[in-house]
Amino acid sequence: DDRRLAEELRRMDGASYGRYKSLSGEWDFGDFTLTVERVQADPFAPPSRIGVRIPADVAGLPGDAWRSPVRRRATADHLVRRAHRVLKGARLRIDAGGQEVLDRAACQIHEGEVRLRLGIELPGHGRRIDARTAERELCERLPDAVDALMWDALDTEAATAFADTVEDAVALREQLPDLGLVAFVADGSVLPRRSGVSDLPMTGAAVPFASPESLRVTVKLPHRGEVSGLGVPEGITLIVGGGFHGKSTLLHALERGVYDHVPGDGRECVVTRADAVKIRAEEGRRVERTDVGAFVRNLPTGADTGDFSTENASGSTSQAANIAEALEAGSAALLVDEDTTATNLMIRDARMQALVHGDREPLTPFVDLVRPLHREHAVSTVLVMGGSGDYFDVADHVIMLDGYRPYDVTERARALAADRIDADFGVPAQRVVDPRSVDATARGRARIKRRDMDVLTFGESDIDVRNLAQLVDPSQVIGVGLALRTLAEEGLLDGRRTLAESLDELDARLGSAGVTALGRGYAGDYALPRRYEIAASLNRLRTLRVRE
Ligand code: ADP
Ligand code: MG
Structure with a gap:
């Protein structure tokens, strides 16, 4: 005793x-x-x-x-x-x-x-x-x-309210497909955070969220009852507005809406479809045999962009790879912010097209692909773009933020839209990972460590995870390392299954057993990551090899 x-x-x-x-x-x-x-x-x-x-x-x-x-x-x-x-x-x-x-x-x-x-x-x-x-x-x-x-x-009331809050968020997220929504932002939510380094809600000056009537949706939750707010529809939603009017803050809340929040956070009823992935440019990342052909063709180097590898991607090719890989991992909802994109992959205006002709420009901008992505592959996009009107041509809905308040300006934007000819997206590629290229061991034993939220050490490799916006907790970084080890050591990457099939198998195991299914023999702290961040980390592993 x-x-x-x-x-x-x-x-x-x-x-x-x-x-x-x-x-x-x-x-x-x-x-x-x-x-x-x-x-x-x-x-x-x-x-x-x-x-x-x-x-x-x-x-x-x-x-x-x-x-x-x-x-x-x-x-x-x-x-x-x-x-x-x-x-x-x-x-x-x-x-x-x-x-x-x-x-x-x-x-x-x-x-x-x-x-x-x-x-x-x-x-x-x-x-x-x-x-x-x-x-x-x-x-x-x-x-x-x-x-x-x-x-x-x-305080049993607080304990019960905590579980009720989480249960409501999960129920709300589960309702999104039936409502035809990719996200929901409840009226009264507090989206801005205290500072760039604090994830706590802004106090005092925060303007609570208030939905525009035309996009207002009312849902019924098991504990909170009826809640109204902005329903972000499937399809292509553009968020516009002047600088500093709260666009990125809204998109950031949507990124985090794939997770449940604690009572008092301000985002308890801000939820996003579980498969939504933030897309950004990421100059310098490695790419292993990814099909970026929809975005990039006829490179001056002659490289095959349907099977594209590089140790050091440019802004545009890294963003193209990030999109292709998110789709490969199973995402059907993309979140994009102009602040972190490669402009030449997003837009090309008429004057630039007149100067640099089609066959001289290897890039097909996202604006020409976002509609076929939705039409042919049911992939929705929520996009922040304050600097160009090009997306008026393709957006199903346009929301303007003005003084942190959203307005539905779809009709006005449509009046300014021009015709646009879509490009062809093709079929998202599915790769098969060479299992020998994913190894958690260093000098004979497993090595999984992290440096802050920036680097995951996996075996002999350092994986740069700092740009994965939806890795939100240091313990998730370790969770990713343990998930990669599980994929490699428990036969889930078997050289036959596609990466998506391997992730399905992992999800099935985690679904029944929870996060501790990852932790065999590991005594430290770890938390559950999503399959999209597991796949993204694998894609950044410098030893990764893909089968022919
Ligand atoms: P944008 O992307 O439109 O340029 P941001 O989202 O970066 O704007 O927001 C600009 C500033 O306004 C940030 O400091 C943010 O914290 C603050 N902010 C955003 N939304 C609100 C709000 N609802 N109430 C008060 N301040 C806000
Ligand atoms: Mg911004």
């Missing part, structure tokens, strides 16, 4: 740091079980890892809090945030996440049993064990934190 651990620690006081290793294994605390999983070698190494199991009868969570997968994820998330608050100032660390509610390894609920994973910096005086501090952390702060997670000790 906890006495036994306290006594053991006292016996170790002042001993050399390495003796902490003898704590490995299970410790019964009565109310819960502590498992010491990995012990750091010295005080400066990454924190040691421990697990805590609180049995269902002790945790006391009512079935309503965990019986469905959605409520289980929400309640676990609520608990992990509470643990994080209670542990403030402690050497114990728990991975609590930001504004999105993700399936994360730090807290999982199984049949009402609560399972936590934490880190702890085991204390030392130099290289000697500081047992007093260790005892305070493991035998006082940890049990206190566990006590704070019992249903009786919770």
Whole structure:
């Protein structure tokens, strides 16, 4: 029991740091079980890892809090945030996440049993064990934190409201296809964030969202009841408006709308179809045998753009590859912001066409492809474009932001539109990955690490993930690494299945087991990424090879 651990620690006081290793294994605390999983070698190494199991009868969570997968994820998330608050100032660390509610390894609920994973910096005086501090952390702060997670000790109304909020968002997202929408933004939502580095809602000056009547949709949610807001229709939706009027802020909220948000975020009822992918230019990325022929043809180098590889893509070819790969991974909703696109891939005006003739210009601009993409492949696009009217010709709906308020200006834009001849998109390519080219090992063992949200180290390779706008949590970066390892090591990339089929298989496994299906033997923190970010990371892996 906890006495036994306290006594053991006292016996170790002042001993050399390495003796902490003898704590490995299970410790019964009565109310819960502590498992010491990995012990750091010295005080400066990454924190040691421990697990805590609180049995269902002790945790006391009512079935309503965990019986469905959605409520289980929400309640676990609520608990992990509470643990994080209670542990403030402690050497114990728990991975609590930001504004999105993700399936994360730090807290999982199984049949009402609560399972936590934490880190702890085991204390030392130099290289000697500081047992007093260790005892305070493991035998006082940890049990206190566990006590704070019992249903009786919770603000149960807040816990229930948390799960209701998440359940409403999921229900809303599930309604989008029947409503013919790619996204929904509830009236009253607060979209702007506090600053470029804070994802918290803007306070004070924020103008709450108010939908234009002609695009207003009313939905019914299981808990909140009737909610009205802007329905962004399938097809091609253009967002226009003067600089600084809130265009990018709206698009950013749509990017994040593939995830559920915590109560108080301001975007609880801003949801986007789960398959929506933000597209941007990404100069310098590697491309492995991707079909960008719809966008690029007759390069001066003579390269075959139907089977295009480069170690160092230009702005336009990188954006073309990003689109082709998003479609390959199964996305049918693209989100594009002029701020981060390659202009020459987006538009070409009449005067430039007159000067540089068709056969001299390898690029087919997106404006000529966006309609065939919708008509032939049911791919919708939401596009921010304040600097050119070219997209008036192809947009189904045009929304103007003026002082952060959206107006439906479709009719006015249509009056200014010109005829335009579409290009041909062709059929999105499906590649088969060479499984030997995806290897999580470095010097004989698995290596999956991250540097902030910028770099994922996978085996011997560093993958640049900084431009994946919909990777929103550091623990998702690790989740991507674990997903790539699962694809490679569990036969999902078998040299026969297409990449999309491999991702389907992965999704099927995750659907039933949740994120911990990725974590075999991994003691650290990780959270669930989407298949689109898994595919995008794979596509940026410099060792990736694709089968003929
Ligand atoms: P645009 O893309 O149209 O140039 P942004 O979306 O970048 O504009 O927004 C410009 C500024 O306005 C940002 O600092 C943003 O935080 C702020 N902002 C956006 N929407 C709102 C809003 N609804 N209320 C208050 N400020 C907002
Ligand atoms: Mg902008």
